[in-house]
Amino acid sequence: MSGTTTTTTRAAGPRTARSARSGRLSAQRVGALARAELTLLIRNRSALFVVLLLPTLMTFSLRSTAGQADLSGTGLSVGTAVLPGTVGMVLLFAVYSNLVGVYVGRREELVLKRLRTGEADDREILGAAALPSVTIGIVQSVLLLAGGALLLDVGAPARPDLVVAGLVLGLLLTATLAAASAAFTRTTELAQLTPMPLMLATFAGSGVFVPLEIYPDQIAEICRWLPMTPVMDLLRSGWTQQLSGPDTLRALAVAVGWTALGAYVVRRRFRWEPRR
Amino acid sequence: MDAIEVEGLRRRYAAGEGTSGGGFEAVRDVSFSVREGEIFALLGTNGAGKTSTVEVLEGLAQPSAGTVRVLGFDPCAERAFVRPRTGVMLQEGGFPSELTVAETARMWAGVTSEARPPGEALELVGLGGRTDVRVKQLSGGERRRLDLALALIGRPEVLFLDEPTTGMDPEGRRDTAELVRELRAEGTTVLLTTHYLEEAEQLADRLAIMQAGRIVASGTPEQVVAERPSRITFRLPAGVSPERLPLSVPAAVDGRAVTVRTYELQQALTELLLWARDSGLALEGLQAKAASLEEAFLEIAQAGNRPGQEDDRAMTEVRA
Secondary structure, X not given: OOHHHHHHHHOOOOHHHHHHHHHOOOHHHXXXXXXXXXXXXXXXXXXXXXXXXXXXXXXXXXXXXXXXXOOXXXXXXXXXXXXHHHHHHHHHHHHHHHHHHHXXXXXXXXXXXXXXXXXXXXXXXXXXXXXXXXXXXXXXXXHHXXXXXXXXOOOOOOOHHHHHHHHHHHHHHHHHHHHHHHHOOOOOOHHHOOOHHHHHHHHHHOOOOOOHHHOOHHHHHHHOOOOOHHHHHHHHHHHHOOOOHHHHHHHHHHHHHHHHHHHXXXXXXXXXXXXX | OOOEEEEEEEEEEOOOOOXXXXXXXXXXXXXXXXXXXXXXXXXXXXXXXXXXXXXXXXOOOXXXXXXXXXXXXXXXXXXXXXXXXEEEEOOOOOOOOOOEHHHHHHHHHHOOOOOOOHHHHHHHOXXXXXXXXXXXXXXXXXXXXXXXXXXXXXXXXXXXXXXXXXXXOHHHHHHHHHHHHHHHXXXXXXXEEOOOHHHHHHXXXXXXXXXXXXXXXXXXXXHHHHOOOEEEEEEOOXXXXXXXXXXXXXXXXXXXXXXXXXXXXXXXXXXXXXXXXXXXXXXXXXXEEOOOHHHHHHHXXXXXXXXXXXXXXXXXXXXX
């Protein structure tokens, strides 16, 4: 833009440094906002239950479902059937569903509007709100994977890189989709409902409760295009190495594609203040 | 360069946005400027377009038409240059209710460059003793004080205050007015909206009155008031016909109650009192009042609310 140079000269003087510093993404600002968000999470008992306990509780129900399923011919053990699902639970409950509530709640309290009057950038505001949940999600996933691998006797993953890729993409995806879902959620009450479609689709079609391997091929193929399926496939493949090279690339592309779509929706549709 | 420049500002809400169902133009061709170090008050009834105007200046909304400059910059496109130098107090707080006062101030200091220490900002507004109280337990007035403290945390050059004293007790309003005056003394430019007309009259160097999205009167408080007639009211003694009134200016008579509007208060009053003495009449409830900002404001508001009144006619009437 041609205005940029004149802008800089106009801001000459002692204020220039102050202004320029405010223009870049700032770890200090994100830190201050994330700290406040963490305090709020700790003071919200029901959110704390969803974030800290629900994924672990759900893991036990995964274990019993997998124990009853007929895994013969799928090449899976109970362990490799359950482990990716535990991360799926963490991503859906601790990150996705929790963050929809956080974004909608802050918007309805006019906190987002107030923050936008300050120096924080939009990405800093949304990112900082997600940071506590995402951090807890990482710690929880690592603990559940390590504990599960020990208890279910699956050992260390053969391809840890795929596990890391699945976890990182899963966190980015669920956090972005949470902001996108918040764009279509008018009230905090509705924030209990709007996460349902993705959660149910993920439970049924992304291999959280039952691995896609036991579905007919055509249905499994359709399910591979769901947002969370590539995340689950990447995680599982870390142990089973079931994805071929092209399949791995496709899984990465589908996950990135959904994240990009979510980010686009956030840019275009995210509301920073309540509808009145 | 003026601190705030507004030229031909329009703000239209798309259908489905805001309160009304269809498209609605909340700000219609508004222009004004605020000089550096000046206190400028934007007045108007609810729905006149004050907040819609201020939100554009704060960079929260894009104008539908017209240009807006704050410290020479576009508050939306060049926000990185504007934000560190402005402080904003929204009409409604917007703080997480479960944080304490101190935690809220610390958060805000963390997103503000060259911020005052949070404690200092809270002391400024008299919340120094309430630091460990959760925001949800604060009174309405205390929340406004907290909001003001955060608006001041970055030592802003330009301060936007949207109804800063609404919900405050008289002491809070006095403290706030005092603080705003001190800030002006330090060179801060202040744009404020308020419902309290005497507050605007006492504080503002200049003001503008908005009605249905337009500015219908502006100037110093004295100028705006000077455009309004003074008023004499009294009751006619029984049996005295209104026709006997001596006044060269027209009087409105309602039963026995008489109201005289005049730009020449002293002359009209002298005429009236001499007539009453000569006729041996006692004028009950006699009052003579120079125009106040409140009267000016109410008259403008009533003119706008008259049924069948076109906006443009309301405007010419006020200017006449």
